[in-house]
Amino acid sequence: MARSPQKKASAPASGNAVTADLVAVLVAVTDGTPKIMTIAGGAALPSGPFEFTHRSLQTALRAWVEAQTGHPLGYVEQLYTFADRGRSGDAKGPHSVSISYLGLTREDRVGEGFEAHWSGWYDYFPWEDHRAGAPACLAKIIAPQLKAWAKAASSPMLQRERWQRCAITFGLDDRDWNEELVLQRYELLWEASLIPEAGRAHGREAPVVPGKPMTADHRRILATGIARLRAKIKYRPVVFELMPAEFTLLQLQRSVEALAGRLVHKQNFRRLIEQQELVEETGAMAADTVGRPAKLFRFRHAVLAERAVAGTKLPLSRT
Amino acid sequence: MARSPQKKASAPASGNAVTADLVAVLVAVTDGTPKIMTIAGGAALPSGPFEFTHRSLQTALRAWVEAQTGHPLGYVEQLYTFADRGRSGDAKGPHSVSISYLGLTREDRVGEGFEAHWSGWYDYFPWEDHRAGAPACLAKIIAPQLKAWAKAASSPMLQRERWQRCAITFGLDDRDWNEELVLQRYELLWEASLIPEAGRAHGREAPVVPGKPMTADHRRILATGIARLRAKIKYRPVVFELMPAEFTLLQLQRSVEALAGRLVHKQNFRRLIEQQELVEETGAMAADTVGRPAKLFRFRHAVLAERAVAGTKLPLSRT
């Protein structure tokens, strides 16, 4: 902070100039797979210097994404701002501030001539997908590595504390899995040097934990975005931003499950959705289906006006 | 955003240099009054240029606050990052990025030689305190002004929509008051030009709505902080950061009520606190009390380890 807190925020001070970058976590869900827009062959999130030709950060992001994907960004939310002096390697070089955003959209067409494309987000976080039960890599690879890391602490008390943290965060030792702790899990793995990005000379060479790494701190930013979204879908009707105009309740359920990384009780899901009047029937039925055809629904945009930011619930509570 | 999304975030680009400021919403609660640290006679939040001598933004903020108040900042959370080109009036001047933080602490001593002091946050938002029922200014001043603003819309449909928004946001027309919509309320008042900071030549001179204004967008930042804190206390044990080491359950309840701006059911509050094992008895009793003396409690710091970020509930749900 400053030596002179009395100084107004608007007072420009020379000597603290930085560069401002935007980093975007753009999410879409296709066929039950949550995807994010990536560049550089999936090794980075789309990002670039902020251009002050726009009125605000949000406007800038919106304009850029619309140009890329061809249709409007449904929901945009600021995630976090990082400031690092080591960002460009040179400790004395220009400091950079990265402002990250979460945006929801649909996959569809990606603008031509861009190297951007969509990658499944579980490629980066294989341990986060619990739809088919806890992933094998958790028990087989992650848990043992974390146990080893806990044991490496200097005192028995610290060892116990470390392991307790691991168990809570990853739902080990018969604890419940909490799908919202995406960032905490990533940071714990980082702290245990099990993530290639951590880059501390760790002795062994090969990264011990599965999951595709990313440039700089992009995977951390992605983790922040996933965590935020998983929390948000429980009390705001944001899932609909990821859905086509018309959908069946099962499709909606699959999208929610894809994001949350866990399954929900079908009947209860439907009960909740319908009693909140979030959707209305279109009258048509789904075609091309196996089994009994399902009614098609559309999102009732009116609820946004009626209940404003009030609340929407999804059956994803921690038991 | 950028013309070249492929470019890595770490690539510094000349031409988009900005200045980075930190703005802090530092909260304390004394005698059932929520207070914030202010400077400039209460007209601004403490802020200043970010010094890159620190490892991260959080560290910088912590160090600064500790120097000011003499004891550590309990809880720190990033609020929002604003980027405005009009910040310093000069549209072509250096752009500024303001990164705002929420910090919880105790009032106690403010460092000597600083003009910082504590102001009650309801001085800035009188309409937000519903502990003694809906404040008079809501029905007498704000509601009529909003009604007038709604009527000024161009079509009957827009008029209805405007009023519906007002009613939802401010709990008018027998709707429930939602204490979390602090920011939405402030922004609505701004949109209706009822806030001096809005500064649009509005015809009449005197600001029509009560509440102390602040420099630049500081009151908006404060609203963001209050909203965030009101949401947070419902599911994280952050209130304890604002309490002395030992306290009675009623004191704790009064603090929660002060923040939320509404009363809670005493017996249910105690039930919730105790069944979650958030506190433990110190053995001592409160002195200097009217009525039956209350047991003193202290926060069980162990819960932070036991349940990690899991969940704490407070009886403040929307009915």
Place this chain on the structure above:
DNA sequence: CCATTTATACTCTCCTTGAGCATAAGATGG
């Protein structure tokens, strides 16, 4: 001793939530 004030223990009811059962409505293969 009484009124007043606060602390604390219980109770009761309603609603939500998790979970399961049963039936309906299509397709498909014999």
Place this chain on the structure above:
DNA sequence: CCATCTTATGCTCAAGGAGAGTATAAATGG
């Protein structure tokens, strides 16, 4: 046409949580 598979959809039930009220205890100042 029937058996079977798959998904859709309606209904019930029990446990727990949340809101609200009643009753009693323990202090103080007259």
